Amino acid sequence: MENLLISACLVGYNVKYNGKNNYKSFIEELKKKYNLILICPESAGGLTIPRVPSEIKDGKVYSKTGLDVTSNFDLGAKKVLEKCIRFNCKKALLKESSPSCGVNKVYDGNFSDTKIPGIGVCAKLLKEHGVELYTENDIDKLL
Ligand code: SF4
Secondary structure (H helix, E strand, O other), X not given: OEEEEEEHXXXXXXXXXXXXXXXXXXXXXXXXXXXXXXXXXXXHOOOOOOOOOEEEEOOEEEEOOOOEOHHHHHHHHHHHHHHHHXXXXXXXXXXXXXXXXXXXXXXXXXXXXXXEXXXXXXXXXXXXXXXXEEEHHXXXXXX
């Protein structure tokens, strides 16, 4: 079976900033077609679970308390790319709108619950290396 890189929160792991997950029932169908290779770039980059939420602003990433966490996001993205290469993943299913995993949208950087067109730090790095990106909103393309 093909290996599929996937945001661990979508599989049900409690790795979100608030210590919860984004489990989607379609995961059970995906498991029949792919070997799921779990990733969480924010925890891989040294951020805690739970943690203060972060957003992208002017090319950097800041926590809601104003801490510059760009280096954590960059490190996490790099570790995910290494895992992607090690497992020869050509595709990734990532959680939309996350500052790490968002593919088409991210929050606007003002913590105002507003989404804008954009891409997360890890998703961007994977895309630059030719990985096909999908989100929970276009799961039909993977099943
Ligand atoms: S960094 Fe990605 S995998 Fe980790 S909790 Fe956020 S959206 Fe999920």
